[in-house]
Amino acid sequence: MNFALNIQGSPYTSNSLWSALHFAQACLNEGHRIHRVFFYHDAVLVANALQAPPQDEMNLTTAWQTLGQNFELDLCLCVASCLRRGILNDSEAQRFEKTASNLAPGFNISGLGQLIEASLVSDRVISFGA
Amino acid sequence: MAPRDREGFLVSPADWTPEIAEVIAEDLGVALFTQHWAIIDLLRAYYAQYGLSPPSRVLMTLLKREHDPEFSSIALMQLFGGRARRQLAQIAGLPKPSDCD
Amino acid sequence: MTELLFILSHPPGASVYAQEAFDAALAGSAFSNIAILFVGAGCLQLIQPKLAVEAHERKDFQRGFKALADYDVHDVYGCEDSFKQFGLHNQALVIQPTLLTRVDISARLKGAQRVLCF
Structure with a gap:
């Protein structure tokens, strides 16, 4: 089966990204496909390259990057959610005249259309709420 | 003149x-003529009423209706111009869109 | 036929989630035939805000509900049980959704091609 993930909760504050990570791993291990992982609301904060969680706790950013790399996943962030919360790639930093960018490698910023497209072409959308 | 950002x-x-x-x-x-102003006023009124900056297809619905x-x-x-909706929104003073349409 | 059913369950004032969820539904309307279902505390989004919202302090995004028809969104539903629970039947609402019983909701969930929860 082909899944689309719609993840919404804040990293470390909520369990949303953690649950979604394990769901994604389980799916892929069982031979299912994940068309796209869409990060919405506070979930976009997982792509903040400046986070430094305690070393004896799971690093969600690294965990998602690794999974993304291993399975060539499309890890897509909502641009509007990002701009509100200060997750910027170089071009958005330029557009909004900010002095720095902080998007972690392996994630890309795009629009809500990506969530809709993923929803329509996959067999199931799984939402991990805020 | 009120300050504008690098995209205008x-x-x-x-x-x-x-x-x-x-x-x-x-x-x-x-160059702005009567017809431009009618459209600018329509868009500003719509934004004031609904808090929404309508995408192109909705804008066309409104323009055809009103x-x-x-x-x-x-x-x-x-x-x-070629990037009509974006330029119209910019001229009409609507908030800068988060997307690049 | 509903392709995408958006379920909105966040209350309006507590966070930005309700506002962003509405943005997601509007984005959906550009691509397919969508329906919106307000459930639980999400039904509170439908209450007409009583206080004038100062510009820029907090966006009164709910007035956008009145524009849904312009976005070709005509199927707007509310959970009848939630309406009872929150006493919404006699409140001034921004828009009046079609109220659905639990059985109706279950049928809508089955009938939708995809369900997106917010």
């Missing part, structure tokens, strides 16, 4: 006046 959007949309619209339009190479039943997206481009 007002830093504070509350600064908008018709005179500022003329300046923004001129920078975009658009401006001219024969209105087309070609006509909008002829009035406001």
Whole structure:
């Protein structure tokens, strides 16, 4: 089966990204496909390259990057959610005249259309709420 | 002149006046005539009422309903240039869109 | 046929989630035939805000509900049980959704091609 993930909760504050990570791993291990992982609301904060969680706790950013790399996943962030919360790639930093960018490698910023497209072409959308 | 960002959007949309619209339009190479103003006023009224900056397809619905039943997206481009909706929103002083449409 | 059913369950004032969820539904309307279902505390979004919202302090995004028809969104539903629970039947609402019983909701969930929860 082909899944689309719609993840919404804040990293470390909520369990949303953690649950979604394990769901994604389980799916892929069982031979299912994940068309796209869409990060919405506070979930976009997982792509903040400046986070430094305690070393004896799971690093969600690294965990998602690794999974993304291993399975060539499309890890897509909502641009509007990002701009509100200060997750910027170089071009958005330029557009909004900010002095720095902080998007972690392996994630890309795009629009809500990506969530809709993923929803329509996959067999199931799984939402991990805020 | 009210400050504008590097893309030409007002830093504070509350600064908008018709005179500022003329300046923004001129920078975009658009001269504003009666028909332009009718569309600008329509868009500003819609934003004031609903808090939404309508995407192109909704804008066309509105223009056909409230401006001219024969209105087309070609006509909008002829009035406001190739990136018509974006330029119209910019001239009308709507908030800078988060996307790049 | 509903392709995408958006379920909105966040209350309006507590966070930005309700506002962003509405943005997601509007984005959906550009691509397919969508329906919106307000459930639980999400039904509170439908209450007409009583206080004038100062510009820029907090966006009164709910007035956008009145524009849904312009976005070709005509199927707007509310959970009848939630309406009872929150006493919404006699409140001034921004828009009046079609109220659905639990059985109706279950049928809508089955009938939708995809369900997106917010």
